[in-house]
Amino acid sequence: MIEIVNKPYSYTFKNYASKNKKILCLSGDLTSSCEVDQFRDEFPNQFVSMGMAEQNMMSFAGGLSMSGYIPFIHTFGVFTYRRPYDQLLASIAYPRRKIRIMGFLPGITTPAGMTHQAIEDISVMRTIPNMTVIETGDATEVESICEQANNVDGPVYCRILRGSVPRLFDTPLKIGDIRVLNSGTDILLITSGICTEEALRARSVLIDAGISILHLHVHTFKPFNEEKILDLLTNIKIGVITMENHLVNGGLGTLIAEIISKHGLSKKLMKLGLNDTFAHGGSKQYLTKYYGFDAYALIKSIEKFIGQPLNIEEKDLEQARIENVHSLSKAEAL
């Protein structure tokens, strides 16, 4: 049975920041929503309430950095780049301030609809010079994010999972790495964020159906480990599928497309995610299904890819859910 961890960011940030007094916790009026309310209550001197004023928050954080502090900005991901994009560039990215931007509610992980769903954050952030871009995919990665982000000599944007987060991995996130979750030769499946859990639901069923899948989990979009992908791509027979909680343009899928074209590789690529569309409010399960990037959509896509039916029913995946993901994750030691 998969382990579900309650609010991993909450204790992770508290444990990490309370030991480094130069860290300041900034919040844009979303303190409990970003799970730093306990930290605020226990370490009020390290907490700076910024209210609903994101433009100021970005430049103010720049100023804090100029006086020797390390701001960790907490708000929904979408509010860190849409409204204050100019400030993000001029006050944080250009001068390479050591500011850690913690973006909550990545992609469709919120029922709050378009205004709250950061669906193009990775595409935006990864094109900004000097920016490091990370996405957490499980509780273990959330548990390692503060330390990893704070090791970066420059600004970092992190997609953070909150609330009940599954534990898929037993080794910490290491910036620049790519996790190999399963080895195979037919299809290279590359997933990130919450899509990795979805893919895990489908994977064993696919393997049972005779598909050999090389499954990778990407958490670092920038700097991206191009060499590792290249190396793994070489022996793939059928093609590559990416699955991301993001627009298919500009994010993971595009990143892989860039590498394939840059190196003149002849590989088919199928990109699952939001296909040039905004989303609306709803549950994660509903939205990933509706927009075609849940476990079953992956199976259907692979059928299209290989040109033959796999005879897998949606109910087959229900059972897959309860398998021990923890042991599967050991495959990364391959």
Next chain:
Amino acid sequence: MQNKLKSEEIALRIRRRVFEHCIKNNGAYLSQACSSAEQLAWLYNEALNIGDSTMPSIPESFSGVPSINNKKYKTGAGYNGPIANEYDRFIFAPAHYALVAYATLIEVGRLDPAGLSMFNKDGSSVEIIGAEHSPGMEMHNGTLGIGLSTAAGIAYGRKLNKEKGETCVFMSDGELQEGQIWEALQVSVYYKLDNLWAIVDVNEQQVDGAMSDVLDIGDVQKKINAFGAKCIEIDGHDIDAMRQAKKEQHKDQPLIILARTCPYKGMNYLKKRFPRLHYVRFKSEEERSIMNIEISKELGIEPIEY
């Protein structure tokens, strides 16, 4: 740092230097020198507690933007002295006033006059819109509105550090149209940042012309006071008024000095261009020649040779 010259004299020299540059180069942000010369002279000559420049008097050429591989990168902050507990930190917000800033640095002995010959030349750090790496700058303020927020962040950090030095921002009134300024005021008042102060060049001009015609912003002093900051309005050409304003008590509040100025102060002939004063480029050789003769007279110098 006290210069031997009086601030009034430095202000005159700033106007002369920017005017000379404008005539020679057939254009400059000239009216900004008219409006802000006293403020910048006073800041560098009296008001700011800053150390000697740590940078070469002739600026090094552009050495690349900040990147992980650019180990040589430096901002232009060193022209305002070292960053230290007891010293003030100075943020120059209206980056298009850069020429006036460079002229000021020259007149207070922080920059060699030869530095100005690199102005707006390819490969130079003495850029037309002050960049982070330009003399006297510590950040990109070309996008107006971010200066006060940044200074507020610095001031907050310095309060936590219990530092003695203050944080000062030089601003222009046009940028008060940006919403971010008011966000910055909110937070500065809420956090009682009395180690933060600003002087605003209220010349009532913006790119399209007079602010009253472009987007009138009403009674600024009343607005800033209503936000909870201490706001004082003075004659921006009266250095004594600046000295008095800076002495005002503002415990638990940031201090904002509104310096009301004239965009052709000291160069009355420039009034003919009103309200198109944002960037003065001569329309004809004739205009250039007449301006040269008339304004040189006002500034007490021989016409500029060009």
